[in-house]
Amino acid sequence: MHGPASPAPDVRPPFPAPLERRPGPITFLRTLQRNPIETWTRAHFEQPILTGRGPLGIGAVVSDPAAIRRILVDNVGNYGKDALQKRVLAPGLSHGLLTSEGEEWRIQRRALAPLFTPRVTASFASAMARNAQALTERWARLRPGHILDVQPQMAQVTLNILGETIFSDGLERDPKEFMEAMSQFFATIGSLDLFDLLDFPDWMPRLSKLRSRPAVAFFQSAVEDMIARRKTLLAGDQPAPEDLLTLLLRAKDPQTGAGLGDLEVKANIMTFIAAGHETTANALTWSLFLLSLSPEWRERLAREADAVLDGPVEGMAERLVETRAVIEEAMRLYPPVASLSREALGPDDLCGRRIRKGTLVVIAPYVLHRHALLWNNSNRFDPSRFLPGARDKIDRYAYLPFGAGPRICIGAAFSIQEAVLVLAAIMRRFALLPVPGRRVEPVQRITLRPRGGMPLVLTTRT
Template sequence: MTIAAAAPFARYRPPAPEPLERPLGTLAFLRALTSNPLNVWTRQAYEEPFVDLPGNVIGPRLLVNDPEAIRRILVENEGNYLRDDLQLRILRRTIGLGLFTAEGAAWRAQRKVVAPLFSARAVSGFLPAMAAAAEAGIERLSASPDGTVLDVAEQMSTIALDVLERTLFRDGFRTPLAEVGRHSKRFVDGAGAVTILDVLGLPEWIPGLRLLRVRSDQRALSAMVDRMIAARRAAPPKPDGEGPETRDILSALLAAADRETGIGLSEREVRDNVLTFIGAGHETTGYALSWALFLLSGAPDVRAAAEAEADAVLGSDREAPAGIADLPLVRAVIEESMRLYPTAPFLSRVARQDDVIGGRPIRAGSLVLIVPWLLHRHRRLWSDPDVFDPGRFLPDRRESVPRFAYLPFGAGPRVCIGSAFALQEATLVLARILSRFRFDLAPGHVIEPVQRITLRPRGGMPMILRHRAAPTSGLAGADTPR
């Protein structure tokens, strides 16, 4: 029996905030927005293609769930729609002025510098390093006996950081991975939350209590990057044989210069881009893996089929790096996990000039919202939208998914530059984890997805580890939990 023939799977509806029947009042809205913005949405937001949101302290907004209208905003007329001040305020205090927050000419210049590192050839060349990071993570997990409760979010974050260190940062972080992960998580938890100061638009030099609490983490991460930059400047790599496949993020940023002016990136732009790739690059993949393991714990039939696929492809040869084309179900699990729990759950844009989308006039200065959390669970766009069904993304069904109804990496010119890298990494790491371990949610722990810059489980994701016998052949189902 082929893996694809294992679908349809049993219905599993994972936890999510229940839609509200009516909009919140101003004070309740502010409390929800600063605690967990996922809790502000009404049932209408999950059902209608356009929703005019009431003017409160943020002002009137248009929620857009129509795929063709989203195409207009993100692709056809993307130059007319820029990030709004509130979104930029939160992003810039967490990841600075790097590629993700830059606009216009600054964005084009930075993307041109970084793009060669994420070409199809370069990404496929990273497979051995990704496999090595996964195996190092497996070795760390193997030291824990059966029944150990581990925070899977922390474990997957460490593996994702290791992948970055082995691929995009050739000289390493010069700081232990676990320490980098702790600083990054605490900083994004504190600085990535919406605060009353943000909503009221008070001056950014007023930091707020949450930001004050994580200043030490910010300083530690900045100091780490400064050391990396200083070490590279002191001992630059030899140019002989250096191409997109052998360069890393740091060498590309330091060598960048405009052909006409000869002016390169500023010291801050280099630092902020490094911080962006460390923070966003490991947070998104680490949480995607965590949500996938959580969902599989609630869907034993899907997990058994994914384990069988991983066993069949990996066999006993741990050195052979499988590609995502060899793992259609494991890849589908990752994609469905990013549908239900998108690591980037919120986008907003402000119109520079008047426009028309979906037959609706958009005035200059209007704020439009595209919310993958809502879009991916929309009643008109998905069958059984709240059910975990990776079969949606198997080869025989994935073409039926509307292009602009699924935005795990955004879309258009500003689509995530590392999307192919992240999907390859997450698929490969998940397959190797499934071939050796089985995780189940710790009894009594309630999972609550919470929106910061990324979507994360509040309080972590404690799961019980069980060892599986390492595959001894390429036969699917050759091993069982012990």
């Protein structure tokens, strides 16, 4: 008789060791610019709320689910998006949903909600599955044992999917030039300039941004042309494609009937691409990395994909429950948006802690998701935490890859569906394994990505 199967060995993926104490102001600022997740101390992972004065002013780092609920939901009116965040995201994205506030945000959120209903999201499943399939066909042509950097591969597939769901009739310009200009544009917004961190006035040129001006101009004018072309089409009696651009141009605030202006349409196209591209690509990249460390979960996902992927595309993502659990666990350990920040507009009380007006309030999914008070074996890769039955035991405000409350990510269901379909297609055909001896290091730009990409060894499934 065989004894019980020995449990799979613990998978403890790498992350920077927390500091034992707070660094001095110069080291802090330097580290913040190099890699913000290296500034967290052990106390952040053990205490529910930490307040104090730092080089960026008075701050509070909040990892208490009840306090988070107060900030993001119950007393949300007292917490606005902070100046640094808005400045980093400003070029191209102002007057879009991510950066707008107050009445402008409310009108846009009401007008844009119909673009992300479950029905509309489900209608994009075949474009997602088709792009996933095309990706695996390209990989099948590579020789087994090939070392493949999966990060740019995931960036490409998520960009193609967004491109197809926003502009289903294609790009008017040379797609290669468009993609390059877009990558440059997003690399520009992704960098934290020291001048921004130190709150230097806007008229002082940011060197990091000057270089990419021509690409930014090209990208913006390409988007303008596509909007103009579609408006002409919608004005005539030709049938218009049912994609996000048509929906945006037809979007109306249900309370006032007002549509969006040209500037807002453009800002929201840029916002959807900016907010939805690298985030989803990184969720997939980290999932592939974690799976490279776990033969058990690779096998489970491959079998699930075998059982589900030949069936109808409708409801497919919902049937891929284990695949989804891996993605959720990857976003717990490596949340693409590693920290959220707000500014207290007035004083408040957070679970007995006084918050002064002007405090920079930070809710860091990266810290929250590994917090000693909230998770068992918090640094261990264990997707079963997210399987049906176990998932309901997770406090709603202890797991925030998409934020929470009225400003929760509008594209959450879109990106989960996309990530699930792409990951399942890959796991069905391939086993990606770690490159021996290579160190993997998470680094926070705007999103949390692996430093130097994510090369993995491509092998076909036997």
